[in-house]
Amino acid sequence: MDNIIFHQLFEKETSTYTYILGCGKTHEAIIIDPVVEMVERDLKLIEELGLKLKYVLDTHVHADHVTGSGEIRKRTGARVAVSSAYDMSCPDLHLEDNQELKFDELTVRALHTPGHTSGCLSYVVANMVFTVDALLIRGCGRTDLQ
């Protein structure tokens, strides 16, 4: 755990948490659930931390927040990944349940956690799991929005 750089960021209009995780040795990194209005903030922090962004991961696709993944890809060259359950052509990677992506010494594993949307993924890194709207403390995300 001591080789992980970890930052939790918050966007209050849509109550969205964004996570930046990086390898403390080689500085390859991922970002989970960027919000389009906050791309400048996120890229500034990534630059300040000296990180090299490898993947942009969306837990789900939803009208309640617009992802910043496309803009971040354009500006960093990072590859965008979402669940294979979505019929979308714009992501670079369509992740299956239990599929793993490496960023240097770290691994992020996708878990298919449908319910809030049919394509919700949770992401596991070391002993952390990023469930976002799929699983909340004492609850779960609404399942009646789509």
Ligand SMILES: [Fe+2]
């Ligand atoms: Fe959502």
